[in-house]
Amino acid sequence: MDKKKQRWHAKKRKVAKRLFPLFAPLIFSPMAAPISSSAAKTKTKKTTKETVSNYKIMQFDQVAYSLYNEMGLGQTGLKYEVFSKALTGYYNMKHEGRLSGKPVLTMVDFTKSSTQKRLWVVDVEKKELLHHTYVAHGRNSGEEFAENFSNDNKSYMSSIGFYVTQNTYHGKHGLSLKLEGVDEGFNTNALERCIVIHGAEYASPKFIDQAGRLGRSLGCPALPMEEHEDIINTVVGETAMYVHAKSDDYTSHYLDHATAMAEIVNENPNNTLPPNTDVSS
Numbered sequence: 001m002d003k004k005k006q007r008w009h010a011k012k013r014k015v016a017k018r019l020f021p022l023f024a025p026l027i028f029s030p031m032a033a034p035i036s037s038s039a040a041k042t043k044t045k046k047t048t049k050e051t052v053s054n055y056k057i058m059q060f061d062q063v064a065y066s067l068y069n070e071m072g073l074g075q076t077g078l079k080y081e082v083f084s085k086a087l088t089g090y091y092n093m094k095h096e097g098r099l100s101g102k103p104v105l106t107m108v109d110f111t112k113s114s115t116q117k118r119l120w121v122v123d124v125e126k127k128e129l130l131h132h133t134y135v136a137h138g139r140n141s142g143e144e145f146a147e148n149f150s151n152d153n154k155s156y157m158s159s160i161g162f163y164v165t166q167n168t169y170h171g172k173h174g175l176s177l178k179l180e181g182v183d184e185g186f187n188t189n190a191l192e193r194c195i196v197i198h199g200a201e202y203a204s205p206k207f208i209d210q211a212g213r214l215g216r217s218l219g220c221p222a223l224p225m226e227e228h229e230d231i232i233n234t235v236v237g238e239t240a241m242y243v244h245a246k247s248d249d250y251t252s253h254y255l256d257h258a259t260a261m262a263e264i265v266n267e268n269p270n271n272t273l274p275p276n277t278d279v280s281s
Contacts, residue, residue, distance in 0.1 A: 064080075088255050089252065090242075095260075108242070114134070115208050137221075146158055160186055160187065160245045162182050162240065163181050165179060165240075175198075
């Protein structure tokens with residue numbers, strides 16, 4: 001081999017040595033396997049399911065937002081997020097057969113100060129706001145704001161989530177209403193804990209003037225004495241109630257938009273839904 005060829009081969013080996021560290025990971029790492037047809041089908045199914053789910057949410061939002069506006073709930077301080085979740089649960093519980101024929105929905109927003117009116121009762125069919133007033137939270141849930149919640153007996157905290165109202169009785173607070181919690185892990189001990197709607201002197205504007213906040217209960221949603229009987233008589237008998245709070249842990253199978261839409265369509269065979277609401281799929 002002449003000197004010219006020797007120099008060429010030497011130069012080639014030197015270049016190869018410099019490039020080897022760069023390409024070694026590609027050479028010795030396993031190659032990515034091509035996507036199998038079954039994996040592609042699974043991905044397609046997942047994408048389709050997500051698309052349908054998003055569409056159902058959009059459908060439901062059209063109905064809920066129309067109702068929210070028609071009742072003027074925004075002007076009363078009720079956040080759309082709270083109303084939307086409450087309405088979703090209302091239709092889910094109705095679909096499950098948990099509710100009576102009374103189209104009444106009660107909402108409590110514990111993200112608000114106890115110095116504000118944070119309980120609403122609406123008639124979903126008549127599209128009317130029936131009651132809007134103060135409501136107390138449990139003594140161990142917080143001072144002015146309810147920040148801690150529990151399903152445990154003797155916790156003296158409020159419990160969040162969906163409830164179904166039961167029957168009334170007369171106790172130490174006068175006329176009172178039993179509540180059945182239906183969100184496992186969040187409020188299902190309500191009956192055992194005697195969590196009820198009742199009246200209380202400390203749930204009044206007068207108490208707020210004196211203490212700078214409402215008084216607190218042992219976990220019950222206590223109402224002003226001058227209003228509690230009317231509200232109890234309105235919501236008694238297997239109607240829906242939703243207690244909202246800021247909680248990253250809260251989940252509920254009653255927040256299913258597809259089921260809610262199915263129930264809405266079932267209730268509206270003549271398509272008496274808000275304009276431009278497509279319920280064809």
